[in-house]
Amino acid sequence: MSVKMLRIEDLLNSNVWDVDYEPHIKVDYEKCEKCKAKPCIVLCPAGCFTEMGGKVLYSYEGCLECGTCRIICPYNAIEWKYPVSGRGIHFRFG
């Protein structure tokens, strides 16, 4: 049997969320556009940040609520809060 590396989408598939109606992540593009390094793209464990045409696109649905993005963003462009009302990631093992 061979063991293949899984894509982030497949890893996330094992998780359970109750996705919030409102995004709990917000990117200030005025600040974001100045950033060349874009560490959020490789360091967000959930892959919430991707790059398209030089612009950072983001989603909040798969967020694992670690808070890495708001700490590593060199331009303080990411506003990250907790989802409300029990929504967001629901760890069953932790």
Add this chain to the structure above:
Amino acid sequence: MVKKFDVIVIGAGPSGSTAAYTLAKKGFDVLLLERGRVPGSKNMFGGKVYVSPLKEIYDDFEKYAPIHRWVTCEKISLFSKEDYISIEYKGAKSVSFTTFLTQLSNWMARRAQDEGATLLTEITVDGIYLEDGVAKGVIATGNRVEADVVIDAEGINRLILESAGIVKKPSPSQVALGIKEVIKLSTESINEEFCLNDDEGLAWIMIGDVTGNIPGGAFLYTQKEAISLGLVLILDVAIRAINEHVSRYVERLRTHRLLRRLFEKGTIVEYSAHLIPEDIVRLKPPSYYYDGLLITGDAAGFLLNLGYTYRGVDYAAYSGYLAGLTYEKAHAEGRFDKSTLSYYGKLLYDSFIMRNLKKFKDVHVLMRNPRIFREYPQLFTEFARTIFKAEYDSEKIMSAFSNAKKGKVSWFSLIKDFISLIRRL
């Protein structure tokens, strides 16, 4: 008129639930607030918990707590690209166990409820309610709830303490990122693969190539019917060193040529991430106690990372317990100001928590020595390869070591690093 509580605890993780349990058991009226759907559903850790501090707090802990396996085997390995060398310890009575944090937090919160604490879930606290700089309660979902004392056990992302102006957002050098896969496997497979009995567990820390040589380490813990496999990466170094998505690093670990056999029959049932206190001196809040406010657990930076072992849950729980004892004393005196609550500081500094955090306050400096995570694992594996894989001629130990050292580290760096290691660790 909304009812006033003796204490409001923010967060039903290990420290918050333990604080609530301690207080409720002493007959105080405690409100435990949790943002997750159930206590534990936002908690995540590596896999191992030290038991002694918990036994001191919870009656019959060993009998009722969700203990998966007693860690009887401790292993640390240095990895190069192609091989690894390990030190394994087995023998003495186990002092730690493996579990899932979601289960343990949930159990702790239930114990708090059994003692009479009021638990409310799905409540995200907006902030501490302050009156002239004195914490008088919390604001949650637009409502104000009052208490003599607020215990902030909100965890590593201190959004509440930040908005109260008590702490600043940590810099990437103060925290590490932990990422983990939970891999479901049968008890029999785990026992067989790791030479364990049903109630015996393995704690395995790996350093070197397994993190792509980024400072930090990889870990593997055996639960009853699962393996927790993951990475801890020092965040500021990772920002500079990482060259592809961080999930690839975890997957490279799981599919590592020398490890993958262990997980072949397994299914990934969870993929999680969490931040970990790292530079505890800079991460610590200016004070652990304020007028009407106590700070516990990850929010206070109570975690000991020695590189070969991590202790967070017992530190968190014990700080919650000490916060509970502090309230008891303050209540007897009828005062909840900073100077009365300074008793918490005294208890912390008299406990193993501050004794160890002080003793090991500079360990994070070692985490910034790149040689520990690249050159030394390469050196020691090459040394082992030379002496164990001698086809005809055997090498003398010293010459095998000198050869392995060549081109990696100078004697000067080696001695310097050794002194640095024994001074800090």
